[in-house]
Amino acid sequence: MWRKLLSLNTRYIYLAIVVMVVIPVILKVPLPTSPSEPTQKLFDHIDTLEAGDGIWFFLDTRPATTAIHRPQLHVLLHHCFSKGIKVVGFNPLAPEATGMGRPFIQEIAVQYGKQEYTDWAYMGYTPAGLAVFNAMSKDIKGLYSQDVTGKAFDEIPVLQQFRKYSDVGLVITLAGLKTPGYWVRYAQTPYKFPFASGVTGPMIADQFPFLNAGQMVGMMGGILGAAEYEGLLKSNNIRKQFGIASASMFVQTVVHYILVAIIILANIATFIINKQDEKDRQTRDVARARIDSGIE
C-alpha cells in the first residue's frame, strides 16, 4: 500500500490541488491575521504622513504576480487616499508592468473620489535602466516627459510637488524581481530616504538584512503581508471590511496544509518502506547465511 502511495500518479495530486483551490476561491471566506513586525512598521510609517504628503511606488514586477501585488498596492492606496496622501507610480525597471499600474490605482481612487493628475498619476516605463536611481534623486522630469496616458509632465499638478526622493514621505517597491536589493544599494544608501518593499513569498527572507539594518522602514511579505495590512486598516477603522488579500489567505492556507500533509505522508511512507526493506534484507541475509553454513 505504501509503495503504491509513493508511486501515485501526479495527476491525482494536481486534481487534489485544483479542487482544494477552487472551493476556497468560490467561498471567499476572509481569514483574519495578526500583523507581523515588518508590516506593522510599514503601516506605522505611512500613518505618520499627513494629508498633502506624497509617496512613490514602483511596480518592479510582471503581470504574473498580479495576485500578490494588486492586493498589496490596494491596501497601500486605501491607507494613502483615506489620509489624503498623494500617490505617483512608476515601472522603470519592468516594462511588462506598464499596463498594470493605472487600472490598479483607478479601482481604489474612484472609491475615495480622487482625481487623476491632481491626487495621483502613473508614469509607466522609461528605458533608463539602473540610471533611474541616480536620476530620481534630482528630478524625474529628466526621465519622463509625459505620463502613461500621454499627458505632458508640466500639465500634471501632482508631479510638480514630488519631483525627487527628498520630496516624498516614502518610496516603496512592489517587487517580483530582485530589485529591492538594487534600490537599497543604488538609491536608499546614497540618497537616504524612507524606503520599503512589498515582495512575493520566496523573497521575504532576502529582505531581513535590509530591514534589520534600518535601510527599509517596513515590508509587506506576500499575500500574507497584504492580509495583515488589511487587518490593520480594519482595526484602525480605515476600512470596514476585509478585502481580497484576507480572502486569498483561505486559498493559501488550504494549499499550505495540503503541502505539509503530503510531505509528511510521503516521509512516513518512505520511512515504513525503508524499514520493511531493511527487515527483508536482514531476513534474506539470515537465510543466505544459513544456506552458506549448511544448516538447511
Added chain:
Amino acid sequence: MQTALPIILCSLTCLVLIISHFIPHEANTVVFNQIKGNWYAVIKVAGYAIATLAVLRSHIRRLQARTTDWQYSAVALVCFLVFPLTYLFDNIRENNGLFVTTTFSDSDITDTSVLRDATVQLEPVTGETYSGKVFKIDGKKRRLTVKLDLAISDLGKSGQSLRIGEQSLQLSLGETTIIPSKLMPVKRRGLFFQGLGRPLSIKKDGVVTSWVYDNVVSPLDTTMFALVAFYICSAAYRSFRVRNFEAGVLLATGIIVMLVNSPPTSLIWDGAFPAKTAVDQFFVDKALINLKDWLLAVPGQAASRAILIGGALGLVTQSLRVLFGIERSWLG
C-alpha cells in the same frame, strides 16, 4: 585590435563608474552622473535593438532548419511581431488629427509670420470655442491649415458643437479676428508614427495594446506563475525526504514557516494551549509566531547575509578581472 578595442572601452567604462562612485567631488558628481545617465540609456536602447534582432534571427533559423519543436518558434515569432504592431497601430490612431483648412485673402492676413507657433481659436456659430496651432501656411495658394487640440475620439461627445464636414467657423488670434465667419471643412488626417520616440505608454485610447495586454499577456503570464504551485506540490511529494539531519532541519523549518503563515494554525494553537499568564503569552501563546520570526530573523538572516556578502565579493573579483582584461569570456 578586435580584442583590444572592446577591452579598452570596457575598462574605461569601469573606471568612469568607479571614479564617479568612490570620489564624491562635486565635479565628478555633475560630469560623471551626466555621462553615466546618458550611457546607460544609450546602452539600454542599443541592447533592446540587438536583442530584438538576435531573437528574430534565432527563431527564423530554427524555422528554416525545422529543428525539434520548430512550431513553438513560429508561435514565438507571431507573438513577437503582433505586440509591437498593436502599439504602432495605436500610435497611428492616436496621431490621427483633426484639421481645418481655409483660404485667406490679403486683407484677412497681412503678416503670416505672427501665426507661426501661435495658438488660434476657432469659433462655430453656436457652441464652445476650440483652440489649435497653425499647422501649415501656403503663402502662394493663400491657404491656411490649423491642427485642433482635440482628439477624434472627443468628437460626438455631448456638448461638442464641432463635427467633421463643412461648417461655419470664425478664426481668431487672441481677441483679433483673422478670418470672419465662413464655411471651413473640418477633416481628419493621419500622421503616421509622429508619436514614436517618447516613453512607452499605454494611452487612454490605446485600445488594441490594452486589449492584447489585458486578455493575452496578463492571463498567460499569471497562468504560468500559478502552475508553479502544482509543480511545487508534486516535487515536494516526490523528493522532499528526511535522508539526513540537515534535510530534517530544513523540512522542519519549512513546515513551521508554512504552518504559521496560515492563520488557522494560531487559532488552533491558542485553543489547544490557552495562555494564563503574561509569561505564557510569550512562551506558549505566541510560541509558534515567535519561533517563525526567530527562524526568519536569525538563521534566515545569517544565511541571507552570507549569500549577499559572498555574492558581492564574487562580483568585485569578477569585475576586477574584467577591468584588468583578464576575464575575456564576455567578448564571445
